[in-house]
């Protein structure tokens with residue numbers, strides 16, 4: 734057990750899928766995994782371990798925002814020895830070409846700040862996805878025939894943005910979407926020598942104002958879950 738995760742040693746798999754929403758973790762575990770066991774309930778941040786095509790997988794909520802993700806990712810990596818961490822999140826679309834329910838596979842994540850800012854000081858570190866996960870996720874998205882995009886996203890510290898000037902610059906520089914966790918996940922993965930990726934589904938759009946209801950964010954993003962699983966366990 735750790736401060737924030739009640740699982741016993743051995744109850745967390747080496748591969749962990751990380752939705753922000755703990756109820757999405759519960760939905761995805763019950764829908765896609767077999768032999769599912771709930772391994773964490775501390776603070777309502779649900780985690781489940783099961784198997785997918787014979788491979789052990791944990792699906793665990795990360796909460797919203799990089800400080801929360803950082804707590805869970807640190808404990809999963811340092812205390813439970815997680816080796817592959819894939820965020821399965823919702824995001825806001827930032828380009829006209831990006832539509833509601835499209836999948837975004839995040840190559841890199843820009844930020845204003847992260848919990849690691851204190852370490853990097855004046856350095857603008859470029860957080861990036863693990864290439865092997867990225868490559869297999871793209872192949873999976875392609876073979877599933879979903880509408881997907883690969884490129885840079887923005888990991889924001891705020892959901893309610895007060896800096897439209899920055900949003901404009903982000904859009905102008907091709908940023909595909911905005912969410913709130915991937916950059917710190919990529920940084921922690923680099924620090925501890927593990928693999929990370931973020932596969933996102935567009936739940937709303939900054940330019941059109943469209944938005945999916947919260948029930949859809951919780952339970953309707955199956956393609957991104959299967960893309961994440963296929964990325965972690967590519968069939969050879």
Ligand SMILES: O=P(O)(O)O[C@H]1O[C@H](CO)[C@@H](O)[C@H]1O
Pocket residue numbers: 752753754796797798821822823824892911912913914950
């Ligand atoms: O749907 P999740 O995975 O929580 O991701 C997005 O949704 C939350 C904001 O509503 C933030 O956590 C953001 O990153």
Ligand SMILES: O=c1cc[nH]c(=O)[nH]1
Pocket residue numbers: 823824825826892911912913936937
């Ligand atoms: O962080 C997020 C997630 C979804 N949509 C947004 O606009 N921001």
